[in-house]
Amino acid sequence: MKEMSVSQTYRVLEPGPIVMVTTSDRGKPDVMTMGFHMMIQHAPPLIGCVIGPWNYSYQALRITGECVIAVPGLDLAETVVDVGNCSGDRVDKFQRYGLRKRPAKDVSPPLLHDCLANIECRVVDTRLSDSYNLFILEAMRIWINESRKERRMMHHRGDGTFIVGGGKLDLKDRMVKWRHLP
Template sequence: MKEVSALQTYRVLEPGPIVMVTTSDRGKPNVMTMGFHMMIQHAPPLIGCIIGPWDHSFETILATGECVIAVPGLDLAETVVDVGNCSGDSVDKFQRFGLRTEKAKEVSAPLIADCLVNIECVVVDRRNVEPYNLFILEAKRLWVNETRKERRTLHHRGDGTFTVDGGTLDLKDRMVKWRHLP
């Protein structure tokens, strides 16, 4: 085996797809790209997200306590990267990148109609924001866009390359310990 820097750990453990996070600051929507997130528990569904003061959305999430996490498909790969390369303090990203929105039910941040999934979230724990930029969010509503033909997701490897999600492996019959989960 060859040893590499421990700073590369996130490149092998990043578990979930790259996502887009929407916010709304007094009616002005914004969107950012995020790769550092994790499921924390099943019920209530809690999600940990790293959003720091370097992100324009940071202050909005602190002030409003809400956001939407949207999961894009592979067909939005270039848009996802481009959204992450500019700041909402100077660019209307929805307009620049032609992202279509829909109104959410419980939060003021918009859903992204072009994405596979949208999760309306509220901040339920801020204790780790100060030391780690870690927000704990509770998923309040889950929207699945069943009309999307492209179903594959992107997984960032931390260096500008991505792994593309492909097919599925069904081992439900073997998962006897977790059958009670929805």
């Protein structure tokens, strides 16, 4: 075995598919790319996400307490990286990258039309946001875009490389302890 730096732990335990997060501050929507998030519980569905003060979206999330987490497909890979490499305080990312918006039902930030899924969220806990930039969000609604042909998701490795997920392994018959979950 080869030892690697402990600072690279996130490359081994990556948190899930790369996502895009929309926020809205005083009617101005913004979008950012996020790689650090996790499911915390099933019901109510709680999501932990790391958004730090270095992100333009941070203040909007702190002030409004709402966002949309959108899951892009592989066909949006270059856009996802480009969105993550510029700031919404200087750039209208929707216009620059041709991101199509749709109104959400329960929150002000928009849904991203071209993503596989959009999750409308409200912040329910900020106790760890000052020390760890960790926000706890409750999923209020989820929208699935069934018309998307590209269904593969990207998983960030932390160095500009991604793992592409696309296959499925079905072991439902072995999940006897968890059959009660939806």
